[in-house]
Amino acid sequence: MPVVTIEDLGILRDVQVDGEAIVVTITPTYSGCPAMETITTDITVALAQHGWRDVTVRTVLSPAWTTEWVSEAGRRALREFGIAPPSICAGRPVPLQLGHRAASPACPQCGSVDTEELTRFASTSCKALWRCQDCREPFDHFKDH
Structure with a gap:
């Protein structure tokens, strides 16, 4: 996603500099994310x-990425790009929900x-495809984790 940084998404965990060497630590938004190879190469x-x-x-x-790690600037950039950002889980467990979701994301x-x-799966595995019933526009929603 060209509109947000890995820091804004909460993927960037740490940067350590030791003389001429630099170690960057990242966490995927979910295990098996196919974008991690590209992100690693880009870094x-x-x-x-x-x-x-x-x-x-x-x-x-570990610890696993959480939607809490997405910055407010990242949420705003996703919304402006037309992607509904994930909700904030506020450090609490996310209950397993069978069937339909209780809350719908707002149309960006x-x-x-x-x-x-x-x-449930849209342009990438970490996003779902939704449609607004009012303006009828489809949009990606960054899944809540």
């Missing part, structure tokens, strides 16, 4: 362009909450 290339030659990118899965185009899920 390595960007740091090399700024003179870093000894670059290590570590992926850690018009703000209506009269929305329906079209499919």
